[in-house]
Amino acid sequence: MKKLYIAGHTGMVGSAITRKYHAEGYANIVTRDFPGFDLTNQKEVDDFFEVERPEQVIVAAAKVGGILANNTYRAEFLYENLMIEANIIHASHKYGVEKLLFLGSSCIYPKLAPQPLKEEYLLSDYLEYTNEPYAIAKIAGIKLCENYYKQYGSNFFSIMPTNMYGPFDNYNLETSHVLPALIRKIHEAKQRSAVSGQQSDVIVWGSGKPKREFLYVEDLADAIFYLMQIINAKDLYEKGLTHLNIGTGEYLSISELVSVIAKVIGFKGEVIYDSSKPDGTPRKLMDVSRIHSLGWKHKTSLEEGIKKAYEWFLENKAVK
Secondary structure, three states: OOOEEEEOOOOHHHHHHHHHHHHOOOOOEEOOOOOOOOOOOHHHHHHHHHHHOOOEEEEOOOOOOOHHHHHHOHHHHHHHHHHHHHHHHHHHHHOOOOEEEEEOOHHHOOOOOOOOEOHHHOOOOOOOHHHHHHHHHHHHHHHHHHHHHHHHOOOEEEEEEOEEEOOOOOOOOOOOOHHHHHHHHHHHHHHHHHHHOOOOOEEEEOOOOOEEOEEEHHHHHHHHHHHHHHOOHHHHHOOOOOEEEEOOOOOEEHHHHHHHHHHHHOOOOOEEEEOOOOOOOOEOOEOOHHHHHOOOOOOOOHHHHHHHHHHHHHHOOOOO
């Protein structure tokens, strides 16, 4: 029952991790609410670690968003994510944290990297421009963990989840990722159709051709809990790895994703693809052979996960 600090515990990923640990009987968990606690402020983070002295840390805190948010708030995404991870990782070293897990993102991989994305493809080519600042910040976090291990022997390592969705997702169309944005758009189109008596259209950004992989957030929390029990930093770094991929190993086109969501919601209207909007990286599929070899696989199918996400959306009136 090590004292565990979960950074970002109110977000989609952090809250899922917190629920998983509670479900497993862990009570020795420390959290601190944002905005009362500013993770970009080094003194506040240092003071917190000095008082609380967590033994294990999971870094799920980050400024996140979809293509529009990433490409609009480029400086904020770079600065805030750099500061959050640097402050937490350095304080974890300074105050003797025994184990730290840092969450990155699949956008760390080059735009045109071979598919599926293997861990060793990191820094092998140029990044997708629209989310380059966020990707650079996440790469810096990976390298911080790697080099705190190499210089100080710190037991800090990273995982790279694929695209996440589930309870407590962000449904704001200006800042959300593709799957929750589509849930909201299609739900609202169905509502308009019910009011007007005529089928309403849905406009989707891009061509619909890019392929993406999606992991239900409760499955990610399960993977994190599992990895925190069975591996240490040296298990990765001594094999030449900087991180582990976490995903399903399955992907589909955005147009296919639209069809699945429309089926779940019961939408029968027309979908219009706006090719004047950016597509982002053409394909992103994680190579998950290494996490599979360690004995973990996802449990939730995409349709089942979307049903659960849509139920949460309806129950929580998650339109902001």
